[in-house]
Amino acid sequence: MSTWFSGWRLVVGFLVTVIGVPIVGLVLTWVDRFVSARVQWRKGPPFYQPFADILKLLLKQTIVPRGAARTTFLFAPVVGIAGMTLVAMLIIYSNFNTVVNQQSSFIGDIIVLLYCFALVPISFIIGASASGNPVAAVGASREMTLYLGYELPFVLAILIPVVKVAQQWGVASALRIGGLVAYQQQFGPLLYSISGVIAAVIVLFTIQAKLGYVPFDIPEAEQEIMSGVIVEYSGAPLALFRIARAMAFVLLPLFLITLLWGGLRDWWALLKFLLIVVLIVLMKNTNPRLTIHQALRFFWFILAPIGIIGLVLAFIGL
Amino acid sequence: MKDLRLWGLKKSPWVYHVAAASCNNCDIEILELLTPRYDVERFGVVLVGSPRHADALLVTGVINRKSLPRVLEVYEQTPKPCLVIAIGTCACNNHIFRNSYNAVGPYDKHIPVHAYIPGCPPKPEAMILGIVKALSKL
Numbered sequence: 001m002s003t004w005f006s007g008w009r010l011v012v013g014f015l016v017t018v019i020g021v022p023i024v025g026l027v028l029t030w031v032d033r034f035v036s037a038r039v040q041w042r043k044g045p046p047f048y049q050p051f052a053d054i055l056k057l058l059l060k061q062t063i064v065p066r067g068a069a070r071t072t073f074l075f076a077p078v079v080g081i082a083g084m085t086l087v088a089m090l091i092i093y094s095n096f097n098t099v100v101n102q103q104s105s106f107i108g109d110i111i112v113l114l115y116c117f118a119l120v121p122i123s124f125i126i127g128a129s130a131s132g133n134p135v136a137a138v139g140a141s142r143e144m145t146l147y148l149g150y151e152l153p154f155v156l157a158i159l160i161p162v163v164k165v166a167q168q169w170g171v172a173s174a175l176r177i178g179g180l181v182a183y184q185q186q187f188g189p190l191l192y193s194i195s196g197v198i199a200a201v202i203v204l205f206t207i208q209a210k211l212g213y214v215p216f217d218i219p220e221a222e223q224e225i226m227s228g229v230i231v232e233y234s235g236a237p238l239a240l241f242r243i244a245r246a247m248a249f250v251l252l253p254l255f256l257i258t259l260l261w262g263g264l265r266d267w268w269a270l271l272k273f274l275l276i277v278v279l280i281v282l283m284k285n286t287n288p289r290l291t292i293h294q295a296l297r298f299f300w301f302i303l304a305p306i307g308i309i310g311l312v313l314a315f316i317g318l
Numbered sequence: 319m320k321d322l323r324l325w326g327l328k329k330s331p332w333v334y335h336v337a338a339a340s341c342n343n344c345d346i347e348i349l350e351l352l353t354p355r356y357d358v359e360r361f362g363v364v365l366v367g368s369p370r371h372a373d374a375l376l377v378t379g380v381i382n383r384k385s386l387p388r389v390l391e392v393y394e395q396t397p398k399p400c401l402v403i404a405i406g407t408c409a410c411n412n413h414i415f416r417n418s419y420n421a422v423g424p425y426d427k428h429i430p431v432h433a434y435i436p437g438c439p440p441k442p443e444a445m446i447l448g449i450v451k452a453l454s455k456l
Contacts, residue, residue: 033359042357049330049362056326056373059319061397063370222367234370234397 013096017088025246026050028277032249035281050246054239062235067132073232076127077240083119084247090116091254094177095264108175110158113255117210120248121147124219124229127241131232139228142292143219149299150209150216156307157202161190161259163314181263189262194318198310200260202303204276207252208283209295211245215287216295253277327373327399328453330362334372334396338389340379343439344406348376351442358446374401374449377431380408382420386428393429401432401452405445410434 029050037044064070090113121143128140165183166174173179183190190196209216220228230241253276257264261272290298337345351358352365366372369392381389393402404425407413415421425431433452435444 037354037357037359040354042354043360044357045359045362052326052329052362055322056330059323059326060373060399063395063397226367227371230371231368232370238371 013089013093017085017092021084021088021247021250022243025243025248025250026054028249029242029246031277032281032284035278036285039282039285050242054242057234057239057242058236060235062237063232065132065232068232069130069132072126072130074237076123076130077233077237077244078123079126080120080123080244081240081247083116083123084244084251086116086119087113087251087255088247090177091251091258092264095181095258106176107172110162110175110177110180113177114155114158117248117252117255118147118151120210120244123244124241127233127237128229128231133232135225136229136231138225139219139231143229145292145296146209146216146218149296150206153202153299153303153307154206156304156311157199157206158259160195160199160307160310160314163311164190164193164195167317177258181258181265184262185265189260191260191262195310195313196260198306198313200256202307202310203256203259204279204283205299205303207256207276207280209299210252211248211280213280213284215283215290217289218292218295221289249277253280324456328456330364331373331401331449331453332364332366332371333374333376334366334369334392336369336375336377336389336392338377338379338385339382340406340408344378344409347439347442348378348405348445351445356442356446361446361450363449369395370397372396372400374403374452376403376405376445377409377425378405380412380415380418380421381423381425381428382418383422384420386422389425390428402429403433403435403445403448403452404431405435405440405448407436407438410436413438 027047027050030045030047033049034044034047062074064073090109094109124143125140125147128136128143161180162174165180168187169179169183173183180190191200208214212220220230225231230238233241253273254264256276257269257272261269263269335345335348350356352363369375375393375396377389379385393400402425404410408415409425411424412418412421422428432455433448435448437444440448
């Protein structure tokens with residue numbers, strides 16, 4: 001491969017991750033609202049609705065409350081967007097660049113990915129704490145508890161495919177997303193086994209919690225704590241938070257497909273992606289909100305033991 | 319730039335419900351307005367939980383000495399531009415409480431009101447018409 005070609009790929013990849021992912025995310029937000037509307041037997045908003053929302057928020061007045069830490073308050077959404085952009089880079093590059101260059105993803109990038117996903121809840125916690133609002137403080141503490149809750153089963157679920165690949169190819173390629181994708185291209189998706197199904201179910205529930213969708217929308221419960229963590233945000237920072245959420249809505253299903261369902265390198269991935277998105281929206285529409293201790297108990301005492309069982313099964317080779 | 323701003327505001331007016339000492343009748347009609355039956359999300363109308371996110375305040379009830387400072391505070395907390403829509407005859411002109419010692423006048427004495435929707439309570443259809451008129455006046 002010539003350097004010109006790889007440079008061109010770099011530019012295209014950059015544009016896709018920085019501009020494409022937020023746009024696809026906003027369209028998906030419309031899909032979410034449209035499917036919800038159809039579930040409730042109504043017409044739903046037009047397709048440009050999320051873009052109108054974002055445009056309106058970007059051009060609106062931004063109020064910084066008097067008791068807030070100004071710089072931190074305004075900087076928090078940028079942390080979330082930065083984390084999501086890094087995730088987009090890692091996922092898209094390790095899916096589409098490994099064939100060109102085996103070394104394009106590095107060992108341990110799956111651990112980096114974990115931390116980058118964590119930047120979104122962290123940005124919400126920082127922003128809520130900086131806003132100096134008691135309701136936002138309640139939201140921040142709930143967000144923190146929820147994060148501690150879902151991160152344990154999420155790590156266990158990620159370990160399952162890592163263990164399966166490590167048994168064949170060694171730890172060095174198992175800790176690379178590119179390695180996981182290459183393994184699945186050779187031996188078929190990791191989902192088609194007992195431990196793979198367990199991992200997928202756990203990741204699905206964690207996606208719901210990471211996106212803050214209904215069974216787990218505890219940190220921003222609109223009816224009880226008035227949008228919780230983002231209660232003081234208005235105008236452009238609120239728009240950035242919504243864009244970060246929209247990017248997470250694209251990247252988490254993509255991550256599930258990359259991790260367990262054969263990678264993004266064929267057209268079937270598009271269908272799988274839409275299937276996962278619709279599944280998430282249906283889960284959102286058919287569940288009531290849990291309280292925070294119910295959610296924590298669900299993640300720690302139901303999903304985490306299941307994840308450990310899945311891990312043991314993966315070690316046995318099932 | 320101004321056109322873009324106006325377009326965004328017209329296509330996604332998020333509403334915040336300010337119930338300032340009403341008899342709860344208008345509030346129940348507002349809740350009915352937001353149900354799937356009337357589907358105001360077609361027009362981009364979403365009920366938000368915080369006045370910081372709002373573009374339109376739906377104010378109900380006859381305003382009195384106790385609720386006036388709270389209403390003014392909510393109005394100041396809302397980022398501008400923001401619409402104020404007075405819902406119900408009480409909010410428009412004090413209705414039967416006109417001579418009450420505690421009523422400090424309809425809303426337009428204190429904050430700019432963009433649409434008046436009379437009725438006791440007004441129907442959800444009337445509210446949709448009022449919001450559309452307020453938006454087309456912008």
